[in-house]
Amino acid sequence: MTEMTMVAALNAAFRQEMARDERVVVLGEDVGVNGGVFRVTDGLLRMFPGRVFDTPLAETCIVGAAVGMAAAGLRPVAEIQFDGFLTAAFDQLVSHAARLRNRSRGRFTCPLVVRAPFTGGIHAPEHHSESMEASYAHIPGLVVVMPSTPSEAKGLLAAAIRSPDPVLFLEPKKVYRAIKEDVREEEYAIPLGKARVVQEGTDVTVIAWGAMLVPALQAAGRSSYSCEVIDLRTVSPLDVPCILQSVEKTGRAVVVQEGPHSFGVGAEIAAQLAEKGILHLEAPVERVTAPDVPTPLAKLEGLYLPSAERVGKAIERAMAFR
Amino acid sequence: MPRAVLGTFAVEWLQVLDERGKADPGLLPPLGEREVKDLYELMAISRVFDEQCLTLQREGRLGTYAAVRGQEAAQVGSAYALQQQDWLFPSFRENAALIARHQPLEMLMAYWAGDERGQQVPASLNNFPVAIPVGTQAPHAVGAAWAFQIRKEKAAALVYFGDGATSKGDVLEAMNFAGVFKLPVVFFCQNNQWAISLPAGKQTAAQTLAQKAIAFGFPGIRVDGNDVFAVYLATHDALERARSGEGPTFIEAFTYRVEHHTTSDDSSRYRAKAEVDLWRAKDPLLRLEAWMEGKGFLDKAYRETVWAEARKRVQEAVEKMEQLPPPKPGDIFDYVFAQLPPHLQEQKASLLRELGGQGGQA
Numbered sequence: 001m002t003e004m005t006m007v008a009a010l011n012a013a014f015r016q017e018m019a020r021d022e023r024v025v026v027l028g029e030d031v032g033v034n035g036g037v038f039r040v041t042d043g044l045l046r047m048f049p050g051r052v053f054d055t056p057l058a059e060t061c062i063v064g065a066a067v068g069m070a071a072a073g074l075r076p077v078a079e080i081q082f083d084g085f086l087t088a089a090f091d092q093l094v095s096h097a098a099r100l101r102n103r104s105r106g107r108f109t110c111p112l113v114v115r116a117p118f119t120g121g122i123h124a125p126e127h128h129s130e131s132m133e134a135s136y137a138h139i140p141g142l143v144v145v146m147p148s149t150p151s152e153a154k155g156l157l158a159a160a161i162r163s164p165d166p167v168l169f170l171e172p173k174k175v176y177r178a179i180k181e182d183v184r185e186e187e188y189a190i191p192l193g194k195a196r197v198v199q200e201g202t203d204v205t206v207i208a209w210g211a212m213l214v215p216a217l218q219a220a221g222r223s224s225y226s227c228e229v230i231d232l233r234t235v236s237p238l239d240v241p242c243i244l245q246s247v248e249k250t251g252r253a254v255v256v257q258e259g260p261h262s263f264g265v266g267a268e269i270a271a272q273l274a275e276k277g278i279l280h281l282e283a284p285v286e287r288v289t290a291p292d293v294p295t296p297l298a299k300l301e302g303l304y305l306p307s308a309e310r311v312g313k314a315i316e317r318a319m320a321f322r
Numbered sequence: 323m324p325r326a327v328l329g330t331f332a333v334e335w336l337q338v339l340d341e342r343g344k345a346d347p348g349l350l351p352p353l354g355e356r357e358v359k360d361l362y363e364l365m366a367i368s369r370v371f372d373e374q375c376l377t378l379q380r381e382g383r384l385g386t387y388a389a390v391r392g393q394e395a396a397q398v399g400s401a402y403a404l405q406q407q408d409w410l411f412p413s414f415r416e417n418a419a420l421i422a423r424h425q426p427l428e429m430l431m432a433y434w435a436g437d438e439r440g441q442q443v444p445a446s447l448n449n450f451p452v453a454i455p456v457g458t459q460a461p462h463a464v465g466a467a468w469a470f471q472i473r474k475e476k477a478a479a480l481v482y483f484g485d486g487a488t489s490k491g492d493v494l495e496a497m498n499f500a501g502v503f504k505l506p507v508v509f510f511c512q513n514n515q516w517a518i519s520l521p522a523g524k525q526t527a528a529q530t531l532a533q534k535a536i537a538f539g540f541p542g543i544r545v546d547g548n549d550v551f552a553v554y555l556a557t558h559d560a561l562e563r564a565r566s567g568e569g570p571t572f573i574e575a576f577t578y579r580v581e582h583h584t585t586s587d588d589s590s591r592y593r594a595k596a597e598v599d600l601w602r603a604k605d606p607l608l609r610l611e612a613w614m615e616g617k618g619f620l621d622k623a624y625r626e627t628v629w630a631e632a633r634k635r636v637q638e639a640v641e642k643m644e645q646l647p648p649p650k651p652g653d654i655f656d657y658v659f660a661q662l663p664p665h666l667q668e669q670k671a672s673l674l675r676e677l678g679g680q681g682g683q684a
């Protein structure tokens with residue numbers, strides 16, 4: 001075990017996966033000589049010359065070229081420098097990456113990873129703090145992963161790179177250097193599409209992903225109730241059985257989502273619970289989310305991001321419902 | 323010296339066969355009689371295929387269809403220059419190129435009849451599925467070319483698009499990447515002068531589309547797109563350059579979309595019949611036939627055999643396409659991911675239950 005930040009853990013995953021499979025290549029803005037603006041790809045160019053590419057500043061072509069590379073037999077990992085710039089590549093993700101296998105009935109496939117630093121909390125400029133995972137989770141054929149801790153990030157990135165399907169890997173930039181934890185040195189992959197129970201409990205289920213696991217765990221820790229905390233890991237496909245199993249036990253659910261309130265991942269979780277777990281529910285599903293407004297700039301960002309206090313209040317409301 | 327000229331450029335025009343079918347002997351590509359006949363036969367079958375598809379569409383046996391007529395020389399001449407290991411990235415009006423590249427005719431028809439199996443091309447053919455969103459295939463060609471370069475393979479990517487696509491960021495970004503990384507890709511732009519109702523003159527203020535390559539640091543050439551020899555020569559040379567590590571080329575094949583944009587379009591709303599008639603007369607097949615007659619390559623018997631064979635093969639393809647068993651309902655789920663995830667297993671089972679006996683086998 002080595003104590004690592006998420007940035008270091010992601011970098012370690014890259015080194016292991018690139019050594020393990022020579023088809024893995026890295027492309028994106030400033031990912032080579034500079035090692036990425038957050039240093040996630042630091043040192044890769046030196047270790048793997050000819051497999052790490054500093055591209056021109058063009059998100060559409062970064063993702064579009066990765067589609068062609070993947071179809072031609074490589075395992076490209078493309079970096080989009082910030083969440084807000086990923087929308088420029090939306091067409092390539094939706095129209096091509098996500099449906100190439102289907103539209104060619106399996107003749108061509110698209111095993112690529114598109115990584116992007118995601119979500120807010122670091123007082124960044126405009127368009128650098130977006131949480132639009134629901135927009136991507138809505139696309140059939142795309143796997144959407146949001147790791148929550150360093151050791152999770154390492155295993156999930158390895159799985160994403162090995163996946164035969166296109167994976168959007170959204171890294172919570174607030175967690176990049178905020179948390180350090182022991183990470184296994186050897187290579188390991190965490191299965192995609194499976195959530196994990198971070199903390200067992202019996203009174204209420206708190207569901208979070210990415211950066212929101214931090215306030216979820218804080219609130220659970222401070223609560224007088226026994227909270228079961230679930231980390232989704234993969235936002236889409238959603239691990240519904242894991243959520244159902246927990247709520248069948250607790251009867252109450254609080255979803256913590258950094259993105260806007262309506263039409264989000266939380267809405268899907270609430271709908272799944274209504275469809276499949278209604279008889280186990282003792283209270284309405286609580287959603288702790290951002291309001292339906294564009295992400296505010298730094299001075300008002302605190303009002304936007306769900307806090308441990310708000311999660312705590314939602315737990316109280318869920319428990320108080322009779 | 324406060325002011326100076328930092329660069330000047332010229333755009334080359336290439337024509338081998340003129341409109342009457344007279345060739346410039348110094349420019350003729352090194353093609354033997356058999357190869358010229360290949361080109362002719364491929365153009366003929368493309369013409370018959372195109373006409374048959376328009377008929378099938380009118381009869382309700384095919385969906386919306388984008389006709390190729392008038393662009394056979396541009397498509398056949400370019401695709402004929404490909405080698406087995408090269409990859410072809412088509413837009414939605416590339417049936418002649420795909421026919422020249424051995425795509426089974428019934429598969430081409432099946433796709434336009436609304437069946438994804440039409441894009442399940444045989445593993446031996448590196449023909450990418452057609453791109454419907456305009457120009458979005460250019461970055462894919464760049465990515466594939468990049469893969470060849472990384473693996474040090476002597477292969478090239480040939481990407482087709484039209485004049486309209488040169489306004490898309492995808493194409494311009496792809497050209498920029500190709501220039502920066504010196505990738506083995508050939509950008510083959512068929513300037514058929516109409517993007518649905520927008521004439522090429524309103525698509526850009528540039529005099530030619532070929533000159534766009536110069537800004538990205540690689541050669542661009544305009545060729546007579548109705549001259550199969552000029553197209554073949556330019557594409558052959560560009561692919562050779564690509565495979566030998568000399569980087570990308572942009573070819574503007576100047577041609578004309580004789581038919582409507584698709585079967586859903588009425589081009590009389592935006593262009594004059596006289597213009598269409600003028601270009602109908604510049605038929606690339608007539609030009610090649612005139613040259614072949616002069617060379618003694620095209621007697622009556624051969625010509626009749628070619629067209630009869632083309633009609634026979636196209637008819638057989640129609641029968642094959644229409645005899646294809648209907649696609650299975652489960653197919654809409656089975657290729658979304660490599661393995662069917664639980665939520666899709668559930669949705670598939672639910673659909674098949676709803677269909678009951680009518681669902682056929684999953």
